[in-house]
Amino acid sequence: MQLSRSRKKRTLALAVAAFAASLGVGIAAEPAGAATCSDVDIVFARGSGELAGLGITGTPFVNSLKTNLAGKSVSSYAVNYAADLAQTSAGPGATDMTRHVKSVAASCPNTKFVLGGYSQGASVTDISIGIPTLLGSGETIPTNLAPRVAAVVVFGNPLALYGQHIPTASALYGSKAKEYCNLGDPVCAAGVNTLAHLTYGYDGSTTSGAAFAAAKVRALG
Template sequence: MVLKNGTLFAFVALAAASAGGVSGCPGPDTGPSTPTKCADVEVVFARGSGELPGLGITGGPFVSSLKANLTGKTVNSYAVNYAADIAQTSAGPGATDMTNHVTSVAAECPNTKFVLGGYSQGASVTDIAIGIPTFLGSGKTIPTNLAPRVSAVVVFGNPLALSGQHIPTASKLYGPKSQEFCALGDPVCANGANGAAHLTYGTNGMTTQGAVSAAGKVKAS
């Protein structure tokens, strides 16, 4: 799949060179320093390409907003452990880590609900983990028997859109509980020409919107 004026790789490399990585500086990991072993909600989020380990500049604000909208519930967050490389070759291993984490926590904590999410290449991690084939690799998928434990799926700047697909219509299991955000002009999800748009999710209000939606799904599940 290509963007209007080149490949996805070319855009990511250019953004990394000009902005210190597609996502700039990593956002704060808002998870507690000593997580509750079995929380009411476990947020599993994959950062974007070029970001240092952690939740990233999109995942950090998203988790903060989600916690604010789930007062009275305990919320843990887990930053997917993967390379998030500029070459766009690590989404598959990232999906495997996301799947392994969900599977492990689900086994230990039978009452915990999950919120899955990702930004940029991290959205591809999420796509693969929930069983949607992408052009950015392959990895382990979350067992279908655990799908009811996943209350919400929220992604930002998802490259899946470049193949004409979207989680709400591409996944029977997760589509009804998913939400995608794509900033106007974002080359990674809208085939646009505004590279700066891809860097705005943590500040343009979309993480807050996604958190409100996810919180509502958690409460309803």
């Protein structure tokens, strides 16, 4: 059973990589540099097999969120991790996400954060906010920085296969988290529809997620 699930995830990761390549999505987000502090920093982890950058889901999510936050300065950071097809890099990805948040938070005391991830990138996010997963372990964001994380938005989160969801699994982040899992998605719904896992970027999910995150950002002032 476990072997079958592992093979299914690897096959799906290959499909994500091929789909991303066909779209030409691989442009890295601009780093949130220490020289200029933004009002909001979006930190997003791409899915398995995608080229370095925000990926097929993170790119439209970030673009939509920037539109929703017109009037605020918004930076974005693509988590620097392998996003390997073997699904073994979520832990190091979480460490990179965590260290980025800590670094920017120290340099920019007024910056708020929106965290997100797609597929294995959602596992990166889970680990970074302190939710244990079977896909590895890594550094977690210090609890004192949790109030500065305005929203957490993930797509196709493997955590759901084990009966967990960020809104109920995290006392710190649950109330400001949103998950998207399409019917039939093999990664989060134990389905067999590969296409269901590839469409978050243009089926309205990223637009909805961005609206949710923008509302949470505005609630912080």
